[in-house]
Amino acid sequence: MLALVSGMCMALGTAPTSAWFLAWIAIAPLWVLIVTTPKQIKTVAFYSLAWGIGYHGFALFWITGVHPMTWLGVPWLASLGIATFCLVFITLWGAAIVTMWGIGMVTLTPLTNPPLRILIGTALWCGLEGLWSQGPLFWSSISYTQSPNNLFILHLGQLSGPSTITAAILIVNGCLAQAYLTWRRDRRLTARYLSFAGSLLLGFHLIGWGLYNRPLAQLPNTALRVGIIQGNIPNEIKLSPTGWQKAIEGYTTGYQALADSGAQAVLTPEGALPFSWEEVKNTSFYAAVLEKKVVAWLGAFADRGSNSYSNALLTVTGSGEILSRYDKVKLVPLGEYIPFKEVLGGLINRLSPLQATQIPGAENQVFDTPFGKAIAAICYESAFSQIFRYQAAIGGEFILSASNDAHYSPTMPAQHHALDIMRAIETQRWTLRAVNTGYSGVIDPHGKTVWLSQLKTYQTHIATIFRLTTQTLYVRWGDWLTPSLLIAAGVGYFSLRFRAF
Known part of the structure; x- marks a missing residue:
C-alpha cells in the first residue's frame, strides 16, 4: 500500500494537478522498501510493480476516454474492453521500468x-527510461x-534532455x-544526508534559474506572424459527411480571417482535413489558399x-x-496501427479512419518552409524528445x-501541452500548437505559455x-548524461567488487 500510494503521489505531479513538489x-x-528488503527479489519486484501501477495507472487514466467508440462502429461492450485493455497494457508497460529498476537495485x-x-539507482532509472523512449510506446517519464x-x-533539459x-x-x-x-543509528549522518538533499534541490533550481534568465535573441x-486554427470537430462526426463539411467551412473561414489579419502562415491541427491531397484540392480551403x-x-x-497512407x-x-511534407513517425498503437496484426488485426481493424494501412514516416525528415527549416511533430510525438x-x-x-486530442479526457490535453513546454525549453525554440479541440497554444523558448485556447x-x-x-547543449550533444552516469556507476560497482575480491 505504501508503494502504491507513493506512486500515486508521483502521478499528482503531472498536469493538470501539477503538484510538482511531490516528485x-x-x-x-519505494527506495526504503527496497533497501530494507535485501535479497528478496520477488518481494522487491512486487513493491516496485505496485509503485509503477500507482504512477502510470493514475497518470495515464485519461486513456479510458477513448470509450465509447460506437461512433467508429465498435459495439459498446467491445469498446469498453478495448479501453480497459489499453489502460492495463500501457500501465504495465510503464510499470515494467520501475519493476526492472527495483530488481536491479x-x-x-x-x-x-x-x-x-x-x-547506481539514479543511473539505472535514467538508463531504463532512455531505453523505453526508443521504443514505440512511451509517455510518462518522471521528468514531466x-x-x-x-x-x-x-x-535543466537544455543540458542533456529530460x-x-x-x-x-x-x-x-x-x-x-x-x-x-x-535515522535510528546515526542522527548526525541523517542530518548530512538531509543537508545534501536540500543543497542539491536548491542547487538544481539555481542552475535552472540561471538558464531561465538568459536573454533570447x-x-x-x-519575426514571423503565424495564425492558429482550432477547428473543434468532435470525433463523433469527424469522419462523417457532416464533420467533413464542418471542417472545410471552419478551416476555410479561419484561414481567410487570419490571412486578412496579416498572418504570414496558418497552422491547422492533425488531420484537420481528413482527406487525401487530391481531395483537398477540390475544397474551398484550397481555393482560399490560391486566393x-x-x-x-x-x-x-x-x-x-499500395493502399497505404501517412x-x-x-x-x-x-x-x-x-x-x-512531414509524415508522422510515432504512430499510436491500436488507433493508428495494429500491433501483433496477425493476431489482433481482424478484431480491431475498424479503428483505422481509412480502409488502408497507415505508414510511419522516416526519422530523418527535414521540414522546409518558405521561412526556413521548422521542427514538425504530430500528436503523440511530443513525448519523444529525440525527434x-x-x-x-x-x-x-x-x-x-x-494534434487531435478529442478522443481522450481533458487530462490528456493538459499533459500534452506540458510535454510541448519541455520540448520548447530543451531546444530553445518558439512553439506553435494547433489541436483540434484544444489545448492549442503559443509557447516561448523559456516555456512560458503566451497564449492558450x-x-x-x-x-x-x-x-x-x-x-x-x-543550439542548447542537449541539441548539440544529445543525452550525454545517461551514458556518463552508467559508466560512473559501472566503474564504482566493479571497483568495489574488485576490492572485496
Whole structure:
C-alpha cells in the first residue's frame, strides 16, 4: 500500500494537478522498501510493480476516454474492453521500468556503500527510461511531473534532455531515503544526508534559474506572424459527411480571417482535413489558399501507394503546391496501427479512419518552409524528445506541433501541452500548437505559455514568434548524461567488487 500510494503521489505531479513538489519525495518510500528488503527479489519486484501501477495507472487514466467508440462502429461492450485493455497494457508497460529498476537495485547496489547505491539507482532509472523512449510506446517519464509549473527545473533539459530532470529527482529522493535509513543509528549522518538533499534541490533550481534568465535573441528580421486554427470537430462526426463539411467551412473561414489579419502562415491541427491531397484540392480551403497566397501548414493524409497512407503535415504555398511534407513517425498503437496484426488485426481493424494501412514516416525528415527549416511533430510525438532534438540540430528554427486530442479526457490535453513546454525549453525554440479541440497554444523558448485556447471551442489566434538558430547543449550533444552516469556507476560497482575480491 505504501508503494502504491507513493506512486500515486508521483502521478499528482503531472498536469493538470501539477503538484510538482511531490516528485521530490515520492520515490523515497519505494527506495526504503527496497533497501530494507535485501535479497528478496520477488518481494522487491512486487513493491516496485505496485509503485509503477500507482504512477502510470493514475497518470495515464485519461486513456479510458477513448470509450465509447460506437461512433467508429465498435459495439459498446467491445469498446469498453478495448479501453480497459489499453489502460492495463500501457500501465504495465510503464510499470515494467520501475519493476526492472527495483530488481536491479536489489541485485546490483551494495548495502555497505550508500553513495554508490544512490549513483547506481539514479543511473539505472535514467538508463531504463532512455531505453523505453526508443521504443514505440512511451509517455510518462518522471521528468514531466515538473511541467508546466516548475520552469526553473525544466531548464535543466537544455543540458542533456529530460534525463537531466529525471536524474535530479532520483538523486534527491535517494538522499532522503538514506536519511531515513540512518535515522535510528546515526542522527548526525541523517542530518548530512538531509543537508545534501536540500543543497542539491536548491542547487538544481539555481542552475535552472540561471538558464531561465538568459536573454533570447529576438531580432526584427526573424519575426514571423503565424495564425492558429482550432477547428473543434468532435470525433463523433469527424469522419462523417457532416464533420467533413464542418471542417472545410471552419478551416476555410479561419484561414481567410487570419490571412486578412496579416498572418504570414496558418497552422491547422492533425488531420484537420481528413482527406487525401487530391481531395483537398477540390475544397474551398484550397481555393482560399490560391486566393490569399498565404502559406498553410495543413494536417491531412498523404498517399504512400499500395493502399497505404501517412498522417502528414503539409506545407502548402500560395501557389497551391506542396513545398514539404512531414509524415508522422510515432504512430499510436491500436488507433493508428495494429500491433501483433496477425493476431489482433481482424478484431480491431475498424479503428483505422481509412480502409488502408497507415505508414510511419522516416526519422530523418527535414521540414522546409518558405521561412526556413521548422521542427514538425504530430500528436503523440511530443513525448519523444529525440525527434525534436534531431530537427533542431539540422537547423529547425521553430516548432510546429499539430494534434487531435478529442478522443481522450481533458487530462490528456493538459499533459500534452506540458510535454510541448519541455520540448520548447530543451531546444530553445518558439512553439506553435494547433489541436483540434484544444489545448492549442503559443509557447516561448523559456516555456512560458503566451497564449492558450479553451477546450472544445472553435478558436483562431495570431501570434508573432521569432526564428532561432542557437543550439542548447542537449541539441548539440544529445543525452550525454545517461551514458556518463552508467559508466560512473559501472566503474564504482566493479571497483568495489574488485576490492572485496
